[in-house]
Amino acid sequence: MTTAVYLASASPRRKELLSQLGIEFEQFSVDADETPLANEQPHALVERLARLKAQTGVALGYTDRPVLGSDTVVVIDNESLGKPRDKNDFITTLKRLSGNTHQVLTAVAFATQTDVLSCVVSTDVTFKTLSDEEINSYWESNEPQDKAGGYGIQGLGGRFVTHIAGSYFAVVGLPLYETEQLLQAFLRR
Numbered sequence: 001m002t003t004a005v006y007l008a009s010a011s012p013r014r015k016e017l018l019s020q021l022g023i024e025f026e027q028f029s030v031d032a033d034e035t036p037l038a039n040e041q042p043h044a045l046v047e048r049l050a051r052l053k054a055q056t057g058v059a060l061g062y063t064d065r066p067v068l069g070s071d072t073v074v075v076i077d078n079e080s081l082g083k084p085r086d087k088n089d090f091i092t093t094l095k096r097l098s099g100n101t102h103q104v105l106t107a108v109a110f111a112t113q114t115d116v117l118s119c120v121v122s123t124d125v126t127f128k129t130l131s132d133e134e135i136n137s138y139w140e141s142n143e144p145q146d147k148a149g150g151y152g153i154q155g156l157g158g159r160f161v162t163h164i165a166g167s168y169f170a171v172v173g174l175p176l177y178e179t180e181q182l183l184q185a186f187l188r189r
């Protein structure tokens with residue numbers, strides 16, 4: 001694919017993943033209010049935020065290429081979990097994930113001044129049962145703080161995962177196959 005895009009994201013993981021598609025891109029960060037709306041379902045939330053990030057990039061003046069925005073949340077019992085607010089929030093979250101299967105939803109959106117197209121990818125991730133000691137020492141590693149659901153599958157958190165069904169790349173922050181498909185569909189419109 002020869003088209004160049006913008007990546008509206010501060011995430012180093014998304015930058016690395018997008019590089020894997022071999023697409024030329026420039027990255028900039030956008031400030032989006034990620035607060036869920038009242039009664040907003042997880043699927044609707046991630047898709048809205050991915051679109052918001054992409055469209056905020058367009059509004060900032062990045063108008064000569066499609067702008068890619070993305071968002072990731074962890075879902076358990078139909079509740080969306082973003083980055084942990086603090087250590088207590090993290091401990092509560094990891095105890096909920098322990099010994100259970102949760103979903104990671106990642107949305108991708110492409111936007112220009114006239115158009116926006118998005119998709120949501122859902123991946124099932126199963127955790128082994130975690131001890132209090134494992135949870136506490138994981139917090140001290142500083143890895144959980146900036147990650148949805150308080151873990152990184154690509155880092156020390158990978159030890160907790162017994163099974164994954166779906167896109168590993170979506171869990172890390174950008175589904176490779178679906179992002180390429182979405183861009184192709186966007187360019188055909």
Ligand SMILES: Cc1cn([C@H]2C[C@H](O)[C@@H](COP(=O)(O)OP(=O)(O)OP(=O)(O)O)O2)c(=O)[nH]c1=O
Pocket residue numbers: 008009010011013014029030070071072073074083104146147148149151152153154157171172173
């Ligand atoms: C579950 C999980 C999430 N994450 C990351 C992906 C996302 O970067 C982050 C969720 O936060 P997001 O708000 O989706 O993204 P971000 O703040 O990192 O970047 P930006 O909004 O500027 O694009 O959690 C991992 O890196 N590994 C994991 O296993």
